[in-house]
Amino acid sequence: MSYAHITLPRLLLSLGLIAVAIALSRRSRLGLEGDLLWGAVRGAAQLIAIGYVLLLLFNHEHPAWVVLLLTVMLVVAGATAARRVEHGPPRNVLFPRAIAAIGAGTLVAVLPVFAAVVPLHPWYEARYLVPISGMMLSNAMNVVALVFERIFASARSEADQVEALLALGATPRQALERQVRATLRAALLPTINGLLTVGLVALPGMMTGQIVSGTPPEQAVRYQIVILYQLVAVAAVAGMIAVAFARRLLFTARAQLVLPPN
Amino acid sequence: MTWTLEARELVVVREGRRILDRASILVRAGEAVAIQGPSGSGKSTFARALATLLEPDAGAVLLGGRDASQIAPTEFRTRVAFLAQQPAMFEGSVVRNLKTGPELHGKSMSDTQASDLIRAVGLDEPILQREARILSGGERQRVALARALANAPEVLLLDEPTAALDPEAGERIVALLRELRARGLSVVMVTHEEAHARALDGTLYRCERGRLAIDS
Numbered sequence: 001m002s003y004a005h006i007t008l009p010r011l012l013l014s015l016g017l018i019a020v021a022i023a024l025s026r027r028s029r030l031g032l033e034g035d036l037l038w039g040a041v042r043g044a045a046q047l048i049a050i051g052y053v054l055l056l057l058f059n060h061e062h063p064a065w066v067v068l069l070l071t072v073m074l075v076v077a078g079a080t081a082a083r084r085v086e087h088g089p090p091r092n093v094l095f096p097r098a099i100a101a102i103g104a105g106t107l108v109a110v111l112p113v114f115a116a117v118v119p120l121h122p123w124y125e126a127r128y129l130v131p132i133s134g135m136m137l138s139n140a141m142n143v144v145a146l147v148f149e150r151i152f153a154s155a156r157s158e159a160d161q162v163e164a165l166l167a168l169g170a171t172p173r174q175a176l177e178r179q180v181r182a183t184l185r186a187a188l189l190p191t192i193n194g195l196l197t198v199g200l201v202a203l204p205g206m207m208t209g210q211i212v213s214g215t216p217p218e219q220a221v222r223y224q225i226v227i228l229y230q231l232v233a234v235a236a237v238a239g240m241i242a243v244a245f246a247r248r249l250l251f252t253a254r255a256q257l258v259l260p261p262n
Numbered sequence: 263m264t265w266t267l268e269a270r271e272l273v274v275v276r277e278g279r280r281i282l283d284r285a286s287i288l289v290r291a292g293e294a295v296a297i298q299g300p301s302g303s304g305k306s307t308f309a310r311a312l313a314t315l316l317e318p319d320a321g322a323v324l325l326g327g328r329d330a331s332q333i334a335p336t337e338f339r340t341r342v343a344f345l346a347q348q349p350a351m352f353e354g355s356v357v358r359n360l361k362t363g364p365e366l367h368g369k370s371m372s373d374t375q376a377s378d379l380i381r382a383v384g385l386d387e388p389i390l391q392r393e394a395r396i397l398s399g400g401e402r403q404r405v406a407l408a409r410a411l412a413n414a415p416e417v418l419l420l421d422e423p424t425a426a427l428d429p430e431a432g433e434r435i436v437a438l439l440r441e442l443r444a445r446g447l448s449v450v451m452v453t454h455e456e457a458h459a460r461a462l463d464g465t466l467y468r469c470e471r472g473r474l475a476i477d478s
Contacts, residue, residue: 160350163315164406168363169340169413178353255335256317 003213015040054130063124070133077102077141081148088152089249089260097245098148102140105238109136109230117226132227135206139191139231140238146187147242154179155250156259163257172251180247184239191235195228204228266291266448267342267417272311272321274304274472281307282318283472287450289417294440294449294464297474301454304472306347309421309452313344340367343415347422349406351394356380356405359394363413371412379408384438400431407438417448424458436461 018040025032057065078099082091110133114120120128155162158179165175198204206227210220252258267289274282281304289295299305310316312323314330323330330338340363352359357376364371377387383404389397394405403423410418418439424432436451436458443449443464452469453459459466466477 160346160348161352164346164350164352165362165366166315166335167313167339167344167346168366168409169336170366171336174366252317254314254317254331256315 054126057126057130061122061124061126063122066124066126066129069126069130073134073137074099074103074106077137081141081145083145085145085148086153087156087260087262088148093249094148097242097249098141098144101144101238101241101245102137104241105140105143105234105236106133106136108237109234113226113230118223131206132230135227136230136234140234142190143187143235143239144242147183147239148246150183150186151176151179151243151246152250152260154182155246155257159257159259166255166257172247172255172257175255175257176247176250180243184243187239188235191231195232198224198228266293266326267312267450268324269308269312270322270324272308272318272323274307274311274316275319280472282311282321284321285469285472285474286321287312287467287474289448289450291416291448292443292446294443294462295451295467296459296462296464297450297452297467297469298456298459298477299454299469303469305452305454305469306421307472308469308474309344309419309450312450313342313419314338315344336367340413341415342417342419343410343413344419345403345406345410345421345423348399348426349402349409351397351402351405354394355391356394356397357390359405359409360390360412363409367413375412379411380405382411382442383408384434399426400428400435403427403431403435404438407442411442415447417450418442419450421452422454423451424453424455432458433461 018036022033022036024030025036053069057069078095081098081102082094085091085094088094113132114123114129118128118132155176162175162179166172194202204224204227207220207224210223211217215223249260250257267287269285269287271284271286272282273280273284283304285304285308287295287297287308297305297308307316311318314323314335325333325338325341352362357373360376360379361371373390376390380387380390385401385404385408389401389405394402397405403426407418420439423435423439427435432455439449439451440461440463449462449464451459451462467474468477
């Protein structure tokens, strides 16, 4: 089956959409023109670059290259999740923990699926491994960023509650339970909303892409269902691990609350 | 003689400043101790370190002769109850607040026990069903006391329990503490108010520039 080719002039034409946003920003004096332009150029550059990387990878499929690419994606996701966490510990403290949470969440979601649902031949088959892992890493990154952002802020704003519980003999886990619950609910909500509205509001990118490029819709839908379930597992596991790290950073071994310096 | 609670030469340094400078104290079973000092003298830091909510840079806290670091924090803090200056109320009714401590340790508290506790701190039973977060300062202080007593502690450690109250309510709290002490509890109260420190009618320590000394 053929699909409508996007020629370079047509691609450039789509820049008009950014121009609309820039015009609106200027009119409302949002001061976002620079960010919008930079974002548009950077986003396009990154996608074009990954397009060539994938092309190269597909043509010279080698496990080392696939693993290298996945590692780079993981590091970028970790750095992004650990960046600018208000009221949290410094970036260098959060970064390795973000990597661990994102990595573990992604592994839990990806390994069983590639082992049993979408078998890969060979195991490093980049055509499946890279895009699906990328989606998982991205979801894990968002969840971990949300968890870090929220848990340190709420531990600070509700420090008196947490300490009152500790003073009654609560363990750190018990003392922080309320904040953890609120944090995880908030962090998992986007993923759960995605489950509830998929097909009604949004036709997910991967499915759309597959259909556009000729995959029978019924197969594309099956892929998408698997991916949705994977996204849920990723969010839950990465969120839980991030919470566990945050808890260890917030309390001493003697169950004392230590807030990161402002 | 057995000492219930002891602080041995506690040192706390923050940003290069010695907030506690080898502060020591001995509290016997059933004894009342007031620690009086001006604000900024380190007495609140001392109370928090004595409650093990803050790790001292040097020195030790002992309970019944055992180093606090050898006692599980959950056990230590059940035996030594700490009340902050303005105790945080948990979400829900007063009775929910009272049941928190026992539930943390897998125990339950009957409504009769809750009624007994609330009367023991001088409040009437109807308050049990009220939302804890909308209570007045004096009521909160008493509910926090009852909440701490629900764990059946051996020592009550209070940081400025009267500071946020009007003079009359403050005096009533001190009278209540005297009553609790008469029932066998050790009471340690940190305060900047001379009159309340004296009214506790126990051993009086002075806190100045991070050091503690018995007032003779």
